[in-house]
Amino acid sequence: MAVARVLDAGMADRVKVSLTGARDGRGFLFRTLLQLALLLTVVILAALLVQVLTLGWETLATRLGDFLTAESRSRAHEAGVFQGLRGTLWIGVITTLVAFPLGVSAAVYLEEYAPRNRMTAFIELNIRNLAGVPSVVYGILAYTIFVTLLRPVTGGKTALSGALAVAVLVLPVVIITSAEAIRAVPDSLREAGFGVGATRWEVIRSHVLPYAAPGILTGTLLSLGRALGEAAPLILVGAVAGSVGYSGGLLDPGQLREQFTAMPIVIATWSTNARPGFDQITAAAIVVLLVVVLMANAAAIGLRNRFEKKR
Amino acid sequence: MTVDLDSAVVAKGAVAPPAPLPVLTANDLQVYYGDFQAVRNVHLAIPRNEIVAMIGPSGCGKSTVLRCFNRMNELIDGCRVTGHVCYHGVDLYDPRVDAVEVRRRIGMVFQKPNPFPKSVYENVVFGPRIAGVARAEFDGIVESSLRKAALWDEVKDRLKASALGLSGGQQQRLCIARAIASNPDVLLMDEPCSALDPIATGRIEDLMHELKADYTIVIVTHNMQQAARVSDRTAFFTVEVSSDSDRRTGVLVEYDDTEKIFSNPSDSRTENYVTGRFG
Amino acid sequence: MAMTDLPLATGVLSIGDLAGNRRRRGRERRVRRFFVAAALTSLVISALIVGSLAVEAGRFVLSVDLSALWTTGWFPREGFFDVKTLITATLIVTAVAMLVAGPIGFATAVYLSEYAGARTRRLLKPVLETLAGVPSVVLGFFALTWISPHIVQWIEPAAPLSNLASAGLGVAILTIPLVASVSEDAMSSVPRSLREAASGLGARRMTTSLRVVVPAAVSGLVAAAILATSRAIGETMVVLIAGGADQAQFTASPFQPSLTMTAAMASLAGGSDAVVGQGNAYQSLFFVGLMLFLITFGLNVAANRIVRRVRQKY
Numbered sequence: 001m002a003v004a005r006v007l008d009a010g011m012a013d014r015v016k017v018s019l020t021g022a023r024d025g026r027g028f029l030f031r032t033l034l035q036l037a038l039l040l041t042v043v044i045l046a047a048l049l050v051q052v053l054t055l056g057w058e059t060l061a062t063r064l065g066d067f068l069t070a071e072s073r074s075r076a077h078e079a080g081v082f083q084g085l086r087g088t089l090w091i092g093v094i095t096t097l098v099a100f101p102l103g104v105s106a107a108v109y110l111e112e113y114a115p116r117n118r119m120t121a122f123i124e125l126n127i128r129n130l131a132g133v134p135s136v137v138y139g140i141l142a143y144t145i146f147v148t149l150l151r152p153v154t155g156g157k158t159a160l161s162g163a164l165a166v167a168v169l170v171l172p173v174v175i176i177t178s179a180e181a182i183r184a185v186p187d188s189l190r191e192a193g194f195g196v197g198a199t200r201w202e203v204i205r206s207h208v209l210p211y212a213a214p215g216i217l218t219g220t221l222l223s224l225g226r227a228l229g230e231a232a233p234l235i236l237v238g239a240v241a242g243s244v245g246y247s248g249g250l251l252d253p254g255q256l257r258e259q260f261t262a263m264p265i266v267i268a269t270w271s272t273n274a275r276p277g278f279d280q281i282t283a284a285a286i287v288v289l290l291v292v293v294l295m296a297n298a299a300a301i302g303l304r305n306r307f308e309k310k311r
Numbered sequence: 312m313t314v315d316l317d318s319a320v321v322a323k324g325a326v327a328p329p330a331p332l333p334v335l336t337a338n339d340l341q342v343y344y345g346d347f348q349a350v351r352n353v354h355l356a357i358p359r360n361e362i363v364a365m366i367g368p369s370g371c372g373k374s375t376v377l378r379c380f381n382r383m384n385e386l387i388d389g390c391r392v393t394g395h396v397c398y399h400g401v402d403l404y405d406p407r408v409d410a411v412e413v414r415r416r417i418g419m420v421f422q423k424p425n426p427f428p429k430s431v432y433e434n435v436v437f438g439p440r441i442a443g444v445a446r447a448e449f450d451g452i453v454e455s456s457l458r459k460a461a462l463w464d465e466v467k468d469r470l471k472a473s474a475l476g477l478s479g480g481q482q483q484r485l486c487i488a489r490a491i492a493s494n495p496d497v498l499l500m501d502e503p504c505s506a507l508d509p510i511a512t513g514r515i516e517d518l519m520h521e522l523k524a525d526y527t528i529v530i531v532t533h534n535m536q537q538a539a540r541v542s543d544r545t546a547f548f549t550v551e552v553s554s555d556s557d558r559r560t561g562v563l564v565e566y567d568d569t570e571k572i573f574s575n576p577s578d579s580r581t582e583n584y585v586t587g588r589f590g
Numbered sequence: 591m592a593m594t595d596l597p598l599a600t601g602v603l604s605i606g607d608l609a610g611n612r613r614r615r616g617r618e619r620r621v622r623r624f625f626v627a628a629a630l631t632s633l634v635i636s637a638l639i640v641g642s643l644a645v646e647a648g649r650f651v652l653s654v655d656l657s658a659l660w661t662t663g664w665f666p667r668e669g670f671f672d673v674k675t676l677i678t679a680t681l682i683v684t685a686v687a688m689l690v691a692g693p694i695g696f697a698t699a700v701y702l703s704e705y706a707g708a709r710t711r712r713l714l715k716p717v718l719e720t721l722a723g724v725p726s727v728v729l730g731f732f733a734l735t736w737i738s739p740h741i742v743q744w745i746e747p748a749a750p751l752s753n754l755a756s757a758g759l760g761v762a763i764l765t766i767p768l769v770a771s772v773s774e775d776a777m778s779s780v781p782r783s784l785r786e787a788a789s790g791l792g793a794r795r796m797t798t799s800l801r802v803v804v805p806a807a808v809s810g811l812v813a814a815a816i817l818a819t820s821r822a823i824g825e826t827m828v829v830l831i832a833g834g835a836d837q838a839q840f841t842a843s844p845f846q847p848s849l850t851m852t853a854a855m856a857s858l859a860g861g862s863d864a865v866v867g868q869g870n871a872y873q874s875l876f877f878v879g880l881m882l883f884l885i886t887f888g889l890n891v892a893a894n895r896i897v898r899r900v901r902q903k904y
Contacts, residue, residue: 024794024796026796027794027795027796027797030796030799030800031701031705031795031796033697034697034698034700034701034705035701036697037693037694037697037698037701038697038698038701038702038714040694041694041698041717041718041721041766041770042714042717044721044763044766045717045720045721045724047736048724048728048729048732048736048763051732051735051736052728052731052732055735101628102628102631105624105625105628105629106625106628106629106631106632108625108628109625109626109628109629110629112625113622113625113626114629115388116388116389123629123632123633125891125894126632126633126636127632128890128894129887129890129891129894130632130635130636130639131890132817132820132821132824132886132887132889132890132893133639133824133883133886133887133890134823134824134825134826134852134882134883134886135824135826136824136826136852136855136856136879136882137639137643137824137879137882137883137886138639139855139856139859140642140643140855140875140876140879141635141638141639141642141643143859144638144642144646145638145642168635171632171635172632175632186425188421188423188425189425189427189428190386191383191386191419191421191425192421192425192426192427192486192489193427193437194383194386194414195381195383195414195418195419195420195421195490196414196415196418196419196437196438196441196489196490196492196493197411197412197413197414197415197416197438197441197442197493198411198437198438198441199411199441199614199615199617199618200618200621200622201617201618201621201622202441206427206437206441207427211428222723225723226723228725229723229724229725229726229727229728230725231725231726231727231826231827232726232826232827232830232852232856235856235859235860236855236856236859238859241860264725264727264827267727267728267731268727268730268827268830268831271727271730271731271734271735271831272734272831279735282731283731286727286728286731289725289727289728290724290725290728293723293724293725294720294723296723297719297720297723301716301719305712398603398608399603400603401603401604401605401607401608403608405605405608407605407608407609408605408608408609408610409608409609409610409611409615411610411614411615412607412608412609412610412611413608416608443611
């Protein structure tokens with residue numbers, strides 16, 4: 001084995017050095033380098049947050065209510081993110097309703113029903129590879145299928161098409177994380193269920209799913225965070241860069257069949273707008289998006305830590 | 312299909328003593344995992360209200376045979392069974408037979424205590440609940456099952472507490488109560504004491520003697536003293552290693568009264584094993 | 591059904607006694623069918639991706655004048671489809687991203703797996719996870735407004751605000767958590783016994799890490815690098831915002847703006863006359879998409895194969 005060979009070759013002279021008990025200078029340097037790399041990661045995150053907060057602070061502090069309820073305008077000090085929030089909200093709702101049941105069910109099939117054969121292995125590998133396909137490619141798929149082929153259902157370039165695009169995008173991730181959570185359920189639990197005469201579905205419903213629920217929920221929340229921050233597929237599906245003609249309220253489901261925009265689209269559009277004040281409102285919009293996305297993430301991480309401690 | 316019980320017990324090399332009314336009979340049982348034969352030519356008859364122990368070195372297929380008795384082996388991918396296992400005269404492997412119903416009637420207790428991560432109460436009523444028993448019956452079922460499993464006095468004040476808070480021995484008795492609650496007439500026990508300390512083991516063994524009045528019990532054990540202590544009959548299995556490949560197949564060597572197996576076995580392989588010269 | 595109705599086996603049973611409950615068996619079949627359908631959906635989706643891409647991409651290749659694929663820039667509405675512009679820009683962004691994210695992510699993984707105590711890990715993992723959760727538009731904005739003026743223009747003062755290097759650095763930040771987590775998984779799956787064997791021989795921690803753990807986990811580390819590369823190639827928004835998507839001229843300099851494959855697709859689709867224009871422009875989207883799909887899918891297949899081999903080894 002490779003490791004054994006390495007031990008034979010390189011270890012002898014090193015052992016001599018360490019027996020002297022001298023300070024290990026190179027080891028210290030190595031450790032410091034590693035710590036620097038880690039520190040850099042922390043610093044980057046801090047710099048990002050500081051940059052966004054300082055730029056966006058004025059907008060958030062002076063006109064938060066207006067900023068959240070106003071529409072996109074060409075003058076920065078009048079513009080707001082209302083339409084983006086509305087689009088993102090509905091994308092989140094539809095993604096959860098579509099990707100969560102479909103993804104968890106596919107995971108249940110793969111882990112509990114599928115025979116362990118080549119076909120199953122092929123499907124699993126396929127799903128894993130799909131998870132790495134760039135989101136912009138999913139955008140083209142969504143354009144072809146949802147905007148063009150299914151126009152009677154979706155209404156074309158609507159929030160529904162955008163949401164379905166994002167749902168399809170996160171589906172593989174939901175399947176993979178749910179499958180991992182289901183795989184972690186001990187077999188003894190399944191045997192106990194079968195042993196008293198439960199059917200497969202009864203075992204799944206009463207024992208496998210409850211045990212795997214925290215893991216499934218964590219994975220789903222993480223994917224939801226990712227879904228809310230996606231912009232590329234929405235651009236391909238035809239999200240509007242400027243102001244949207246539709247004027248429904250935040251919770252009005254009519255948005256689904258109308259043209260739309262979303263928080264990431266608003267940010268992408270504003271960030272390349274060189275007119276004065278746009279940097280500031282972009283940063284403010286980012287703070288709003290980060291609050292939403294990081295809340296989903298924090299909930300997921302918190303949930304996982306709580307259950308890891310319990311087990 | 313119905314199998315002639317006499318032909319089932321009159322099998323080459325493994326003839327059981329005359330037994331009234333066998334509950335389970337294995338006739339010409341072969342088990343395969345893929346192309347690999349795990350168990351060969353097993354003939355066995357399990358008489359009513361007796362305890363039958365299956366002993367032998369690891370890999371001899373005793374657990375595999377046990378799992379054929381309630382079709383738990385089907386949960387393993389690639390497992391295939393030929394021959395007949397008859398339960399009160401009905402072939403368990405008939406396509407019209409529902410494995411779920413079989414497992415309801417033939418309960419199982421596993422090597423490691425595996426209570427559901429729910430309350431003691433919920434553990435016991437799970438079987439009746441899925442079988443469609445009326446809710447009104449639950450309290451009675453819980454009490455009678457726990458009493459039969461000699462656990463009632465210890466847990467009657469914490470039926471709603473998590474089963475995972477019980478000790479290992481209590482958990483295993485809870486698993487027995489859970490099996491009993493589905494109203495089976497056979498209990499299969501797969502090394503039920505191997506994860507327990509000697510005191511907990513002693514309690515389970517006492518319990519088995521009490522349960523014998525109502526149930527037929529088949530126990531797989533590593534522990535020969537345990538087989539000698541609890542069982543009425545003992546089946547000794549061993550491993551045959553094929554000469555050309557390295558494949559190991561389990562075979563039933565001898566099946567007889569426990570006393571005879573341990574004092575005066577008719578096969579030298581059995582004698583070597585029970586006297587500790589092999590395995 | 592009362593408990594007393596559950597029949598106790600006495601004497602000889604018939605097949606009917608063991609046939610089970612027909613309603614339960616029916617439900618079992620329906621549930622199973624539902625789950626099969628859900629799993630098939632995922633297969634259908636992958637078939638649709640490949641199908642929809644391939645058909646339109648094929649039309650593009652058949653209809654376009656092939657000389658238009660090798661000119662000086664990517665101007666789909668005018669009929670210029672210079673593939674080398676897109677590929678070069680993609681390579682530059684990916685190279686910058688990997689040169690930065692590779693070492694940082696890798697070092698982070700070594701520290702977390704070999705040095706950090708339980709408490710440090712508990713503090714640091716959320717930082718990485720938070721970073722992984724930051725949407726790419728946010729990093730696009732950060733790259734354009736902070737990385738470009740403070741880092742890239744400090745290195746090369748002549749660089750315009752939008753340039754490939756800033757975009758590459760932005761993508762690097764996105765991929766650090768990916769490199770770190772996959773590498774850390776690979777290193778923590780190296781059995782303890784190997785580390786103990788090394789320290790038993792008197793090896794210091796650095797020696798153990800670099801000479802024992804890293805070689806044992808090397809295929810996992812390669813997989814991490816490949817996955818991150820695939821991610822960097824497919825990243826869209828950072829490049830669209832910070833890389834100068836309106837400049838579609840060929841360049842080989844990281845300090846110039848240009849257009850990657852992903853940004854080309856997004857800017858074509860996001861234009862005010864979205865996906866219309868000259869006939870071929872629409873199909874060119876699928877052509878680029880297909881290239882992107884094949885490259886990233888190929889990389890993922892390779893990486894996943896390696897990861898699976900590692901899992902089998904231990």
